[in-house]
Amino acid sequence: MSEELAPGPTESPPAPRAGPREVWKKGGRLLSVLLAVNVLLLACTLISGGAFNKVAVYDTDVFALLTTMMLLAALWILFYVLRTVRCPEAVPYRDAHAGPIWLRGGLVLFGICTLIMDVFKTGYYSSFFECQSAIKILHPLIQALFVIIQTYFLWVSAKDCIHVHLDLTRCGLMFTLATNLAIWMAAVVDESVHQAHSDSSSHSNTSHSRLAPDPERAGSQVGEDCSCNTAVCQIFQQGYFYLYPFNIEYSLFASTMLYVMWKNVGRLLSSSTHGHGHGHGHSPSRVSLFRETFFAGPILGLILFVVGLAIFIIYEVQVSGEEGRTQQALVMYYSFNIACLGLMTLVSLSGSIIYRFDRRAMDHHKNPTRTLDVALLMGAALGQYAISYYSIVAVVAGTPRDLLGALNLAHALLMIAQHVFQNVFIIESLHRGPPGAEPHDTPHKEPCHGLTFANLDALHTLPSCPPTPTLAGSSPAGPPEAVAIILAPEGHWRRRCLKDISLFLLLCNIILWIMPAFGARPHFSNTVEVDFYGYSLWAAIVNICLPFGIFYRMHAVSSLLEVYVLS
Amino acid sequence: MSEELAPGPTESPPAPRAGPREVWKKGGRLLSVLLAVNVLLLACTLISGGAFNKVAVYDTDVFALLTTMMLLAALWILFYVLRTVRCPEAVPYRDAHAGPIWLRGGLVLFGICTLIMDVFKTGYYSSFFECQSAIKILHPLIQALFVIIQTYFLWVSAKDCIHVHLDLTRCGLMFTLATNLAIWMAAVVDESVHQAHSDSSSHSNTSHSRLAPDPERAGSQVGEDCSCNTAVCQIFQQGYFYLYPFNIEYSLFASTMLYVMWKNVGRLLSSSTHGHGHGHGHSPSRVSLFRETFFAGPILGLILFVVGLAIFIIYEVQVSGEEGRTQQALVMYYSFNIACLGLMTLVSLSGSIIYRFDRRAMDHHKNPTRTLDVALLMGAALGQYAISYYSIVAVVAGTPRDLLGALNLAHALLMIAQHVFQNVFIIESLHRGPPGAEPHDTPHKEPCHGLTFANLDALHTLPSCPPTPTLAGSSPAGPPEAVAIILAPEGHWRRRCLKDISLFLLLCNIILWIMPAFGARPHFSNTVEVDFYGYSLWAAIVNICLPFGIFYRMHAVSSLLEVYVLS
Secondary structure: OOOOOOOOOOOOOOOHHHOOOOOOHHHHHHHHHHHHHHHHHHHHHHHHHHHOOOOOOOHHHHHHHHHHHHHHHHHHHHHHHHHHHHOHHHOOEEOOOOOOHHHHHHHHHHHHHHHHHHHHHHHHHHOOHHHOOOHHHHHHHHHHHHHHHHHHHHHHHOOEEOOOOHHHHHHHHHHHHHHHHHHHHHHHHHHHHHHHHHHHHHOOOOOOOOOOOOHHHHHHHOOOOOOOOOHHHHHHHHHHHHHHHHHHHHHHHHHHHHHHHHHHOOOOOOOOOOOOHHHOOOOOOOOOOOOOOOOHHHHHHHHHHHHHHHHHHHHHHHHOOOHHHHHHHHHHHHHHHHHHHHHHHHHHHHHHHHHHOOOOOEOOOOOHHHHHHHHHHHHHHHHHHHHHHHHHHHHHHOOOOOHHHHHHHHHHHHHHHHHHHHHHHHHHHHHEOOOOOOOOOHHHOOHHHHHHHHOOOHHHHOOOOOOOOOOHHHOOOHHHHHHHHHHHHHHHHHHHHHHHHHHHHHHHHHHHHHHHHOOOOHHHHOHHHHHHHOHHHHHHHHHHHHHHHHHHHHHHHHHHHHHHHHO | OOOOOOOOOOOOOOOHHHOOOOOOHHHHHHHHHHHHHHHHHHHHHHHHHHHOOOOOOOHHHHHHHHHHHHHHHHHHHHHHHHHHHHOHHHOOEEOOOOOOHHHHHHHHHHHHHHHHHHHHHHHHHHOOHHHOOOHHHHHHHHHHHHHHHHHHHHHHHOOEEOOOOHHHHHHHHHHHHHHHHHHHHHHHHHHHHHHHHHHHHHOOOOOOOOOOOOHHHHHHHOOOOOOOOOHHHHHHHHHHHHOHHHHHHHHHHHHHHHHHHHHHOOOOOOOOOOOOHHHOOOOOOOOOOOOOOOOHHHHHHHHHHHHHHHHHHHHHHHHOOOHHHHHHHHHHHHHHHHHHHHHHHHHHHHHHHHHHOOOOOEOOOOOHHHHHHHHHHHHHHHHHHHHHHHHHHHHHHOOOOOHHHHHHHHHHHHHHHHHHHHHHHHHHHHHEOOOOOOOOOHHHOOHHHHHHHHOOOHHHHOOOOOOOOOOHHHOOOHHHHHHHHHHHHHHHHHHHHHHHHHHHHHHHHHHHHHHHHOOOOHHHHOHHHHHHHOHHHHHHHHHHHHHHHHHHHHHHHHHHHHHHHHO
């Protein structure tokens, strides 16, 4: 995803301070990626080995590795912070697109939830202190320390384009990234094992050999002769499992910010864009929520949100009850989801149609944050696609064709359609330039593109467009402003519509995030897929793919917030 | 992996013929990627479902899907070929880096092997024609047709940068790519099931429930009351399993070429580079094999190749014999591999050291072929990394510490080191410009880089480097030529060394490709990992990761051939 034809006006010769240009950037990147890949694979081996029964890797081994990694990463972060504080010219440029306020705010929020989770974990393991190894209590404490240090670091340094010790910084950033991904993996595996345990106890079938911890192992997790019997201990245990989703999101948020910092190491930005974001930053100065919408989007979204929440609670209560009501709960759950996904698909589609009439130029500038956003949206959707395709095959090839099968099929098909159309809408939105009603921004765009879009024929009457981008000041200010004026009158209702659409999709994504993140698993309550694939295979599919699906919702919310602010 | 700072002189305004520039390239790419991802996931679901016992997806379903996909892809290819033949101005530019002769030659070679495999398959299924569904005989015939059409298409069109029907072409290319990847997946799964079947029959343990076909299923594969008893049928069956590796490589070769074509859709190349490759093409006019080497590399490589082949044959004979000789065979196999990997690590390392004294400029030009090569080398190595890390954990955490454990550990560690250093060497080689002894090429490089590298201090005495690269003709020809003349005398022995190194590594990679591709599985003969992880988990790890490891060897061979020609 690189824009070949629009190198953009953002790069310029280095400032005299920044020292000689790096000879081969890819070489430094290569080394740090190799380091991260190797560390991550080692962690992955231990974590996945520890998740299976009968494998002689214990959770203490995993905790020891994670604790060591977090300590090393924290030390490197402290070194980085001290160095940049003492030597301010180490960071000559700051990337205005990196670390936007909602990402950093989310990071702090999830960081606080992770700290609470660490308190719960410490409390849980302290309840049977005498028969635990010390590492189990040390691990949450070190994690709390790491979260505090890392959150501070990302808050102050997320926009840095550092220009000293390039290779060391790249390796440090990649190591910290690998640490966050390892914590994420450990949390996902731990949650899946817990989920599989509670599912298999309700679904008591002797063939559940994989991912469902057997009694011996569950015993060994809490020591041989201790168990969690006191009320306080039970609360701690329940509590930290409910807080896992936040820890998972914290690690992923931190990872994306670290990746953008890594991409920005040694990057050169022209001084004209430095500080106020490529001329495209479009600072959200007038974020007066809902003022510029038709109210239809947020109201409809809120209704769906409240209804969804109610249905989720009823579903959870009914599924944990007797067998007969599970069927009823599933019908309700699927009906709501089908309605919600159908509406979202239509709304995304109409958003894309509105863009067909929109004459704002596409933003072709290089922007690591946006490229990453797009890659994450596309990549994370794969998890939900995979679950849906497996469901479709099971329903189509499976023998019993009843109401639940039909609902399941419709749900899976709409899930795919919704992900496709929402991704198309979000990605197109993120690539639009700022609204045409702001003529002071337009000269920063490539004048050639702006013109091409407004009047294709005019292109041929002009002399050939300059292939090498000219900096903002030198481009003729006349034609783009004229384009902006033409666009202004009719742009307003479209803009309102887009804001409505993004708010509606945002609220729907939040409710679709809450359901799986807090434990709704229709995949197992519904017997179609379990009977078709067998419990172990289906559990493996869902447990590997669902975390990506949950992350997709989370990430879509933050992207839609950006779309709302930018449109 | 995009070069921000060197947009390169390769892009220029469109020629008047090519029509107006595309408004938003990413949009078209997005659509085609979404199509490919969805088709591929559907195929993946059916193929993986078909590989497991107890799942009601039959191989006829998979065959039907693959046949349909191949027919559609073949139709699109015919449409494309007819259109470009009738309308030559649809392809105004050709990317000289795409589809080099060794890639196309390899494609034809593997294509021929695939055709032979299809003959064997048709023969095998015809042996019990009466009790087979027609699709099983139709499938190899359609595949043969598809291979012929696709090979012709890639031979003539691999370099095309097409400029009509952009979105349709992108979708067609992505669909053909998805078809090839689906064929690859089906072949890998089929081969793994076959391998697991022959392993589990030697390793007769009742707990082998996954990926090892149970007798009923093996029966159902060849119909209820027919079996492959005749000698001809047995030969056909054996034969087509030995030809699978070539089919796998064919699909991957075709996929990489299709991906490069997809990246080149709508690409604009300046007319100065059009036809003779960015000024950096370095046409291999003087490829007189071995003339420019010290002979040490090829001779040592050939010795290792012959010894390796002998050891592979002895290993295969001994492992299929009684139990006691398996131990001996494994010691021999691991010893050879450790020696070979150790030598390769040292040689790659010395190649990287030679580059530290090399003053050739790095090539920062955009080059989709090379970016893909690098990504594939890094990505395919992950498979072997994963196997090695799982082995290391099993040996370190496992209880029995004997000679075989130590050899296994050394083998796994050296495997990681060898992949890391070889990747660093190959990637650095691919990014070097052509040899300094060719002054007529040097003005094409960014003059700023060449100077920076030869004399860092001189940079500060010069006026600021031009941020936008100037085209070849306009750059001052004096200084770079001077640099080239300085480099010429001592460049020669370095160049010979590099050619020796690349030939040695090439031969070693071939022998390390042959061993696993033709059935050596020390992973299962050796009991350490099987005992530690359990058969089913370890079989899943090896069967998923090893195909990537085998592809890595293949791809390293083609990259090293390129390094040999270019250095």
